[in-house]
Amino acid sequence: MRPRIFVTGGRGMVGRTLLEQLDPAEWTIAAPSRAELDLTDARATAVFIADFRPDAIVHAAGRVGGIQANISEPVDFLVMNTDIGRNVILGANAAGVRKFINLASSCVYPNDRDVALREEDILSGPLEPTNEGYAIAKIFALRLCQYLNRQSGSAYFKTLIPCNLYGPNDHFNPEVSHLVPAAIQKIATAKRLGSESVEIWGDGTARREFLYTGDLANAILRAIRDFERLPELMNVGLGYDFSVLEYYKAAAAAVDWRGYFTYDETKPVGMRRKLVDVTRQAEWGWRPLTTLYDGLAMTYRGFQEINR
Secondary structure, three states: OOOOEEEEEEOOHHHHHHHHOOOOOOOOEOOOOOOOOOOOOHHHHHHHHHHHHOOEEEOOOOOOOOHHHHHHHHHHHHHHHHHHHHHHHHHHHHHHHOOOEOOOOOOHOOOOOOOEEEEOOOOOOOOOOHHHHHHHHHHHHHHHHHHHHHHHHOOEEEEEEEEEEEEEOOOOOOOOHHHHHHHHHHHHHHHOOEEEEEEEOOOOEEOOOOEHHHHHHHHHHHHHOOOOOOOEEEEEEEOOOHHHHHHHHHHHHHHHHEEEEEEOOOOOOOOOEEEEHHHHHEEEEOOOOOHHHHHHOOOOOOOOHHHO
């Protein structure tokens, strides 16, 4: 009998990419939509997990968005993500699931660091105000996983902390999207309209680390197969970063647009730098393989598919 895997957030960027890589000949897969299973409903979530009896769960569901969305709707980002994390994790624990991979976010780290962020740095300083609600919800979920392990004396609940992500299944609306998809959308629109300039929020010097979602999906599949050796808490990232301007220039190359950039320094930019330490990841024996240009080119093709 094939092992069973439950993927939450199967319609989101990470979930969809993971489902594309999961082999249905190897797994019996459940990835219900929000209409099929409301993860904010504790009872419905617990019943589904108990009935499906998964051998593994990958928890990728959540309310996500860029800086503007987090600023304008902090209650939703805090409450909805806390409810979802609580319901899925406790439902899995009640059902006796022995392989649970929780996906956190690098926003769980303090905003006052200019060095690579280590797993030990969580709760060691103030969070970035522009997405504090989302960060608190993610910290709640990862700590709940750790507490369950501590209470049971076993390590059935483990958390991966990806750096920022991008890929073909991303949201490309600048009002709700993150840096990379917003850059691709703005540059592609400029190319279509024949515009010579594209605006960047801030001065372009803030630094970010973005991982291609296909690489994260690969790391998740490796984590399922090598669960015993997987650290209880582990960053997943590149281990190096680029400036915002460098991302825009790389996106312009992928889109084949040859204009210039302007800057709006009145707009929020979030943390000046956010880079994760990948020591544990390296010791575990995994690294991403997709280059920035290749990842952006594949993401742009995904954007074109959506906008045909």
